[in-house]
Amino acid sequence: MTRQPAPMRARKRFGQNFLTDDSVIERIAGAIAPREGERLIEIGPGQGALTEALLAAHGALDVIELDRDLIPGLRARFFNYPDLRIIEGDALAFDFAALRGDGPALRVVGNLPYNISTPLIFHLLAAGDAIRDMHFMLQKEVVARLAAEPGSGDWGRLSVMTRYYCDVISLFDVPPSAFVPQPKVDSAVVRLVPRRGDRLHAHDEQRLSDLVRRAFAQRRKTLRNNLRGVIDAAELEALGIDPGRRPETLGVAAYVAIANHLHEAAS
Known part of the structure; x- marks a missing residue:
């Protein structure tokens, strides 16, 4: 109708x-x-x-x-x-x-x-x-x-x-x-x-956005490859993240953890 x-x-x-x-x-x-x-x-x-x-x-x-x-x-x-x-x-x-x-x-x-x-x-x-x-x-x-x-x-x-x-x-x-x-x-x-007060908090939301864009630039490649020059495999492993994983396997919390690690390392 x-x-x-x-x-x-x-x-x-x-x-x-x-x-x-x-x-x-x-x-x-x-x-x-x-x-x-x-x-x-x-x-x-x-x-x-x-x-x-x-x-x-x-x-x-x-x-x-x-x-x-x-x-x-x-x-x-x-x-x-x-x-x-x-x-x-x-x-x-x-x-x-x-x-x-x-x-x-x-x-x-x-x-x-x-x-x-x-x-x-x-x-x-x-x-x-x-x-x-x-x-x-x-x-x-x-x-x-x-x-x-x-x-x-x-x-x-x-x-x-x-x-x-x-x-x-x-x-x-x-x-x-x-x-x-x-x-x-x-x-x-x-x-x-x-979300208001209950959401995850990235220290630098632009850094988080840039990281996620970089991670998904080539979906078939691993984090190790896509994030080369941004974070090395040892740092990912220290965060409890296998650098051999593909970007679509990580949840929001993992990306926030990586972004916050990079922010702290740059401070």
Whole structure:
């Protein structure tokens, strides 16, 4: 069932696929379950399918839209919602900590195109305490990487760094038929909840990020090979890590231990 307006022609450079299935829209809004007093931010509202459901449930919302041609339609569709603020801009360059200000931590939602999903997630993770939680529709394979466990083929840099900051809950799959135009892949909805005081702590998070990038640069090679020039085999063994292991076999704690060892050695 759909009752959304006929979508405009999607722009390939923005990776647009407009969500039109009401049952999926209602399920996403139900998973977010906004409450009075919360600060909701939608990235890439498109023609406002999810926007309408969130406004109906919450009444106040900020949306960030890069495609300026969509903004007049959003203003016309939601002219009677005084608590909707439409921000024209690029979420990848947006200062979410400044947007929060002194208010409550942000609840961020969006149907993200594949070409920006990974860099945008990293950008939001860097906002730290400004983010309360995130609900995203992504390609199903990206959600699989986010929700992967060590030792699986999907475990990689995105998995490690996201799990360092967040708890990850894969919620449900969404078929191509829920969109116009239909994408060639399945999608899925994921919830990311930043950890606060109970998470592992890297002394230098940039060092951790650089280490994980280096470790996964060539997945089929061992840590000994991928981390050559960064840490030697004897140091890995002293940390209780076999240098002959492959990067996908290590969990977050092991990468944090290596990063902290390197930080201390450099101090």
